[in-house]
Amino acid sequence: MKRINLQTYRIVVLAFAAICLAPTASMQAQERSASQLATSPAVAAMQQAASEGKYLFVYFWKQNDEQTQSMRxxxxxxxxxxxxxxxxxxxxISDSTNAAIVKQFGVSRAPMPLALAIAPNGAVTQGLPIKFSEQQLREAIVSPATATCMKAMQDRKLVLLCVKHQGDVNAFPGAHELTRxxxxxxxxxxxxxDPNDASEKTFLQSLKIDxxxxxxxxxxxSPPGNPVATFTEDATKDQIVERLTAASSSCCPGGQCGPGGQCGPDGQCEPGQQCCPGGNCAPATK
Incomplete structure (x- = not known):
């Protein structure tokens, strides 16, 4: 699976961190931050695009140098x-009127220029720093289910992707029990x-679903887009929990975890640890 484009640039991991001030910050500072966000032209553009069911592509830049002009x-x-x-x-990003959006997406120290694609549901579907192509930008437009999965994982959730022809309200009882x-x-x-949905064909094929x-x-x-387990539609909640628990506690050979070996909050484990399924770190086995 292509990991749903989440490996392109680590900025997507931070994309939906709330703009939070320290617990000791004053109420005036919080109100000022909220006011900046509300009046930000970029935030207004995001809201406008979402209301029309469209993506928003954001071109972040700092200096108007040759690379910035070329990529623009x-x-x-x-x-x-x-x-x-x-x-x-x-x-x-150096314009103070853009401070809120720069903070929201955590790009103040990111390599520039940076192109970010934001789906109507708020999912960041692509993050392309320094140099990119038109094709890469076009590939940021993903299927509705892909965007939904990406948003959930960017919110640090496990996605239970249930694939079945519509009409069976009793399908996947274990999944529904788990979420309750x-x-x-x-x-x-x-x-x-629904596997009959033509717009999801490429996504389903990437998951090798018949x-x-x-x-x-x-x-x-699991974040950042790894398939960690597959179940039949009649799997019980206990079976799902058992499999996922086993997957998170048993480490992969060589400490690698899925395509790219992504692991831990910064993409790697601490010394003396190794990467496990689901992106968790655990003590290295002898």
Whole structure:
């Protein structure tokens, strides 16, 4: 699986961190931060694009050097051809009027220029620093289910991707029971896909799902986009929990975890630890 484009740049991991002040900050400072966010042109553009069901492509830049000008041309050319599904805005990160959006996406120290694609649901579907192509920008437009999965994982949730033809309200009872359990409700999300939906064909093929069968299948995806377990539609909650617990406690050979070996909050484990399924770190085995 392509890891749903989350490996392109680490900025997507920070994309939905709330703009929070320290607990000791004054109420005036909090109100000032909220006011800045509300009046930010980029935030207004995000809200406008979302209200129209469109993507927003943001071009972050700092200095108007040759690289910035070159990539701006690529950015404008690509987004101009996607006007039916996307809007675009340019944001200079050193401009104080853009402070709120720069803080929201954590790009103050990111390599510049940086192109960010934001789906209508708020998911960051692509982050491209320094140099990128028109094709890479076009690939940021993903299917609805892909965007939903990405948003959930960027919110640090496990995705229970349930694939079955519509109409069976009793399918995946274990998944629904799991999300109703107070221990797991806040950290799991069900995403349903009908295999007949042509817009999801590429996504389902990337997961190697047989689209010809009538049997339902559930794939669990963990941040930043790793498939960690597959279940039949009749799997119970206890079976799901048991499998996921085993996956998070048994380490991979060589300390690698799925494509790219992504692990831990910074992409690697501390000394003396190794990477486990799901991106967790654990003491290295002898």
């Amino acid at each position: 041309g690529v950015f404008n050319q690509a987004t101009g051809q996607m006007a039916d599904v996307a809007q675009a805005i340019s944001v200079q 359990d107070e221990r797991f409700a806040a950290s799991t999300q069900i995403v349903n896909i 689209l010809s069968t009538n049997k339902g299948v559930m794939i669990v995806l």
